Amino acid sequence: MISSLLPSWLAQIPSVEEVDAKVALDSAILAETFYFWTVVVMWLIHVGFMAYEGGAARRKNVMSTAMKNILTIAVVTPTFYYFGWYIYGCFQEGWPKSGHASPDAFEGFCGASAPWSSAMGPNLQDHITGVFFLAFLLFSWTTGSIMSGAVIERIRLSAYLILTALLGSVVWIMDAAWGWSSGGWLVTNFGFHDAIASLVVHGVAGAFAFGVLLNLGPRIGKYTADGMARSFRGHNTHLTLMGLLLIFTGFYGFYAACLVIQSTAFPGWLNIYLSPTTLGAIAWVITIGFAGGFTGGWFASKGDPFWTLSGGLAGVIAVSAGADVYHPSLAYLLSISGGMVAVWSGTYIEKKLRVDDAVGAVAVHGVCGFYGVFLVGVFAGGYPTGINNIESSMGGQLMGMMAFLPLAFLPAYGVSWILKRMNLLRVPAEVELEGLDMAEFGMDFYPEFERVPEVIVEPDGREVEAAPVLLDAYWQANGKSATPVGTGERS
Amino acid sequence: MFDAFPYDSWLTTDGALNEEIAEFWTFGGGGSTGTWILTILGFAAMLIAFWGFVILENRKLTHQADRLKASGALDRPTAG
Numbered sequence: 001m002i003s004s005l006l007p008s009w010l011a012q013i014p015s016v017e018e019v020d021a022k023v024a025l026d027s028a029i030l031a032e033t034f035y036f037w038t039v040v041v042m043w044l045i046h047v048g049f050m051a052y053e054g055g056a057a058r059r060k061n062v063m064s065t066a067m068k069n070i071l072t073i074a075v076v077t078p079t080f081y082y083f084g085w086y087i088y089g090c091f092q093e094g095w096p097k098s099g100h101a102s103p104d105a106f107e108g109f110c111g112a113s114a115p116w117s118s119a120m121g122p123n124l125q126d127h128i129t130g131v132f133f134l135a136f137l138l139f140s141w142t143t144g145s146i147m148s149g150a151v152i153e154r155i156r157l158s159a160y161l162i163l164t165a166l167l168g169s170v171v172w173i174m175d176a177a178w179g180w181s182s183g184g185w186l187v188t189n190f191g192f193h194d195a196i197a198s199l200v201v202h203g204v205a206g207a208f209a210f211g212v213l214l215n216l217g218p219r220i221g222k223y224t225a226d227g228m229a230r231s232f233r234g235h236n237t238h239l240t241l242m243g244l245l246l247i248f249t250g251f252y253g254f255y256a257a258c259l260v261i262q263s264t265a266f267p268g269w270l271n272i273y274l275s276p277t278t279l280g281a282i283a284w285v286i287t288i289g290f291a292g293g294f295t296g297g298w299f300a301s302k303g304d305p306f307w308t309l310s311g312g313l314a315g316v317i318a319v320s321a322g323a324d325v326y327h328p329s330l331a332y333l334l335s336i337s338g339g340m341v342a343v344w345s346g347t348y349i350e351k352k353l354r355v356d357d358a359v360g361a362v363a364v365h366g367v368c369g370f371y372g373v374f375l376v377g378v379f380a381g382g383y384p385t386g387i388n389n390i391e392s393s394m395g396g397q398l399m400g401m402m403a404f405l406p407l408a409f410l411p412a413y414g415v416s417w418i419l420k421r422m423n424l425l426r427v428p429a430e431v432e433l434e435g436l437d438m439a440e441f442g443m444d445f446y447p448e449f450e451r452v453p454e455v456i457v458e459p460d461g462r463e464v465e466a467a468p469v470l471l472d473a474y475w476q477a478n479g480k481s482a483t484p485v486g487t488g489e490r491s
Numbered sequence: 492m493f494d495a496f497p498y499d500s501w502l503t504t505d506g507a508l509n510e511e512i513a514e515f516w517t518f519g520g521g522g523s524t525g526t527w528i529l530t531i532l533g534f535a536a537m538l539i540a541f542w543g544f545v546i547l548e549n550r551k552l553t554h555q556a557d558r559l560k561a562s563g564a565l566d567r568p569t570a571g
Contacts, residue, residue, distance in 0.1 A: 071544075074540070075537075075544075078536075078540075081533075082534050082537060116522055116526050116527055116530050117522065120521070121514065121521065122515055123515075123521075124515065157544065157548050158541075158549070162545075424545060428553070428556035429556075430559040431559070433559075433565060434555070434559060438555065439551055439554075439556075440548070471565065474565060
């Protein structure tokens with residue numbers, strides 16, 4: 001009996017090749033599933049940015065602020081599909097020197113990233129491109145959202161959308177090609193190391209925002225005639241803090257999506273440069289990075305709630321570049337310093353440089369992003385990076401910083417300058433005073449709540465009624481003489 | 492109820508995926524004329540959307556600014 005069944009049993013035993021094919025398929029599908037869920041978690045970053053900025057805006061600008069975050073998705077997604085991903089595939093060596101066969105490190109990726117290629121649509125033989133594209137797209141949205149908060153309450157929605165497409169689908173993805181890919185010229189030649197995107201996402205977005213802010217100018221009434229900074233009262237600080245916490249939650253998806261996993265192709269988890277690491281290693285650093293950042297932010301700001309939470313973000317950004325190699329205790333110490341750097345640099349930007357960054361994005365993301373890759377040069381020099389095993393070094397880190405600062409700043413400054421010359425950058429002063437929501441949507445978005453007079457905080461800490469201050473600033477800007485202000489002081 | 496799993500008909504005689512079936516999206520696979528036409532149409536729609544964002548917002552803002560100026564609400568009060 002058995003002898004008669006044996007041949008049919010043996011015939012059902014799969015060959016080694018068939019088992020290999022099945023395992024490879026399962027591995028690919030597991031990787032596909034993993035990246036899909038990182039994208040789901042990363043959506044919380046954008047929910048968070050919308051809440052964060054909406055809360056920081058005055059009541060009269062709440063919906064116009066939120067609309068920027070929503071339409072970021074509407075413009076960055078198609079631009080990233082039609083040319084952003086193509087840039088990442090083709091410009092890793094600086095330019096596509098072998099055409100669609102570029103780059104050498106990942107042959108043919110340039111051609112495969114073209115929007116008309118077989119990889120860029122439903123394809124039963126490709127489980128990875130779609131979700132990998134999507135993870136990068138979410139990073140692109142994040143760069144736009146970082147700039148978004150800095151420019152609220154006076155930028156035109158359309159100007160913001162043009163600038164965010166430039167940042168999300170050209171600038172950041174070009175820097176990712178150069179310094180955040182296995183074949184990037186900064187990586188293969190100089191060992192540039194920015195594992196979880198301190199500089200390539202945050203620093204570059206912050207530098208871009210700074211370039212835009214220089215042309216955009218401060219909100220009406222932000223500075224006194226002698227250049228002292230006033231403070232606007234956001235309409236809902238609780239919403240802002242909840243938004244920050246949502247951003248932090250989404251960051252776990254962001255961190256995870258920065259790693260590469262496919263067990264049949266690579267031995268375990270890799271960072272974006274294909275150097276080995278673990279998911280646990282980066283989970284340690286991000287969590288203790290928040291702890292250190294909150295601590296540093298709290299002490300440097302003397303307990304200010306906004307800067308305490310922003311300090312958490314800054315702390316994580318400061319340790320992200322070396323998150324694959326830092327010991328948790330080192331990450332704790334460095335993130336404390338990151339939280340402090342954000343507070344000090346934010347104060348300097350506002351009060352000394354007189355740049356009106358509504359949410360401190362330039363300090364938190366820009367300064368701490370550059371600070372993060374600098375720290376790798378100090379504390380992780382000698383760690384081999386990428387497929388050429390070039391040791392990371394201070395020289396390599398500085399090379400990346402010198403490449404990315406102009407790459408981010410110059411296009412931002414240039415395009416925002418052109419928009420300004422065309423009178424398309426900033427809303428009319430009259431609309432800014434009344435609030436953008438009335439012009440854009442014709443309504444107030446808290447109809448059941450009594451509208452109390454808007455207040456503003458003078459440089460000496462007095463909280464006064466805003467209307468006389470803002471009107472005076474408006475009249476001065478329109479060449480009319482100033483009138484006494486501050487008469488609406490609140491008891 | 493099914494007498495054949497549809498996937499079976501997607502295979503070539505040697506058991507590999509049929510290339511035309513592997514790229515199973517609408518109007519042809521990668522690099523086909525249909526895909527090129529869709530890409531161009533999508534790109535054009537994206538550009539038109541940008542143009543529309545600029546024009547429509549400018550119209551709203553200009554209208555509201557003119558209305559506010561005409562209302563006199565932002566004029567500096569005259570003495571006396």
